Amino acid sequence: MTRLMKQTGLLLIVLLLVLTVGLVRGQNQLFIRSPYLGLDSNPNSSVAVSWKTAEPFVGVIDYATRNDYETSGEFTTTLNVPAESGSNKHVYHALFTGLVSNTEYAYRVELKDAGGNTVATSALGHFWTAAPALDHFTFAVYGDTRTFPKRHRMVIEAMEKDKPRFIVHTGDLVEFGGVDELWDNNFFWAAAPLIKDAPLLTVLGNHEQNSPQYYAGFILPPGAGQGKKEWWSINYGVVHLVGLDTNALTLPHGFTRMREQIEWLKEDLVKARADGAKFIFVFFHHPVFSSDISYYPGNTGLRTLWHPIFVKYGVNVVFSGHCHQYERLVEDGVNYIVTGGGGAPLGGFVATPLPGSIKRASELHYMRVTIDVDTATIEMIPVAKVEGNNVIPLSQKPADVLVIHGK
Ligand SMILES: [Fe+2]
Incomplete structure (x- = not known):
């Protein structure tokens, strides 16, 4: 009996691992390009983020200063990017704006389907803002x-x-x-x-x-x-x-x-x-x-x-x-x-x-x-x-x- 329970438990763990790996792989496939950064006009207060998806999704961008995020475990700001705002190949761009100069930020991008369900979550990213006399x-x-x-x-x-x-x-x-x-x-x-x-x-x-x-x-x-x-x-x-x-x-x-x-x-x-x-x-x-x-x-x-x-x-x-x-x-x-x-x-x-x-x-x-x-x-x-x-x-x-x- 004990041996059967052990075998069943092991089987369940393996099944869970397979399902988890499958889920993660499935999520990642929705990001054809995971989020990547760019600079527009003012790197002291704004940074651009872009990504590409397999089909149109709402993008939800959460961000905070790295210090705030690591202290509280939570993001302070959320930016919603409409599904229809992407290019015809589903390349999306958004701007983090109103940032504090010479400060490190943490962010992530989530994809949501039409029902508001989260279907993919990017890895955590970090970036720095510049400052006018930064040397x-x-x-x-x-x-x-x-x-x-x-x-x-x-x-x-x-x-x-x-x-x-x-x-x-x-x-x-x-x-x-x-x-x-x-x-x-x-x-x-x-x-x-x-x-x-x-x-x-x-x-x-x-x-x-x-x-x-x-x-x-x-x-x-x-x-x-x-x-x-x-x-x-x-x-x-x-x-x-x-x-x-x-x-x-x-x-x-x-x-x-x-x-x-x-x-x-x-x-x-x-x-x-x-x-x-x-x-x-x-x-x-x-x-x-x-x-x-x-x-x-x-x-x-x-x-x-x-x-x-x-x-x-x-x-x-x-x-x-x-x-x-x-x-x-x-x-x-x-x-x-x-x-x-x-x-x-x-x-x-x-x-x-x-x-x-x-x-x-x-x-x-x-x-x-x-x-x-x-x-x-x-x-x-x-x-x-x-x-x-x-x-x-x-x-x-x-x-x-x-x-x-x-x-
Ligand atoms: Fe060349």
């Missing part, structure tokens, strides 16, 4: 994550350890920008653990193909061009960040787009300096200087158009991707960093690099940028090397360090 924080930069999502995930897991305030992607997020599954199952799958906690800023690579999926997928800072998000800028504490589109000339009305972008850029940089930015960092996809074996010497057309502007307005660092490697150069006082080691097949270098080339590595990696008062420390963090099909983890100790002083 002590870390962010990360990487690029070219297409092709190998598991390698992309390795880079994400390395970046997570730094707890970056936000991350910037230099383009080529996916192999083909028009294919939903590549966004959902590759890019967002790989990046999910980090972008639920760190807002993602990004620029267009050639592989995004200027697709509707790119424009529908991200909340980006105020900008201009297509959808007012083809190029953008934002102040985060003492740092001014600018994202540009290097594909503009290849798109319809390319010359007009490029002319508008250049005029916008000049005005933006003048305003940034007038507003007291200590550091100006610019991000775009195709490098204007490169010793890559198949892209040497970089995009000379864009170099002619943009490099004199970066010199004139004192841009501190330009980050690009496209070439699947790391390279750091200095040209006329402007630091250029190519960071294309996020998961695409790695590439090599020409035998005689450009005269301004200082450091090169063909490794999976990301850039850690640490702002500390008047100093920005920019470190290349190696994550893995690839030999044949073997991905060999590296130490994640900085392999190159650039220290710059703010104005």
Whole structure:
């Protein structure tokens, strides 16, 4: 009898486990993309959250300062997002607003069906707000994550350890920008653990193909061009960040787009300096200087158009991707960093690099940028090397360090 009871009890436990796992898996499947963060106009008081579902659901967002949440176990604010407010592919966006500056928040997103029943609950996420003069924080930069999502995930897991305030992607997020599954199952799958906690800023690579999926997928800072998000800028504490589109000339009305972008850029940089930015960092996809074996010497057309502007307005660092490697150069006082080691097949270098080339590595990696008062420390963090099909983890100790002083 006792033995029968034990066996029945064991069977019940196994059944419960199977049911629980099934329930959790079923819930997770309703989030095609689990919640991910973005920045709009004012990171001091608002942060954007996005998600994608299998079908229309009401989104209920609960949030509180991390301190309040962990003290009381409860959220203080709830935001309801109507089921019909999503895109035709059920991508939803919402804004946390009225936030306290330089404060950490906790949040989660629940999905509710038409009857008001909760059908899925996201993992708990956390994020920080900025402050106008914030001068002590870390962010990360990487690029070219297409092709190998598991390698992309390795880079994400390395970046997570730094707890970056936000991350910037230099383009080529996916192999083909028009294919939903590549966004959902590759890019967002790989990046999910980090972008639920760190807002993602990004620029267009050639592989995004200027697709509707790119424009529908991200909340980006105020900008201009297509959808007012083809190029953008934002102040985060003492740092001014600018994202540009290097594909503009290849798109319809390319010359007009490029002319508008250049005029916008000049005005933006003048305003940034007038507003007291200590550091100006610019991000775009195709490098204007490169010793890559198949892209040497970089995009000379864009170099002619943009490099004199970066010199004139004192841009501190330009980050690009496209070439699947790391390279750091200095040209006329402007630091250029190519960071294309996020998961695409790695590439090599020409035998005689450009005269301004200082450091090169063909490794999976990301850039850690640490702002500390008047100093920005920019470190290349190696994550893995690839030999044949073997991905060999590296130490994640900085392999190159650039220290710059703010104005
Ligand atoms: Fe590219």
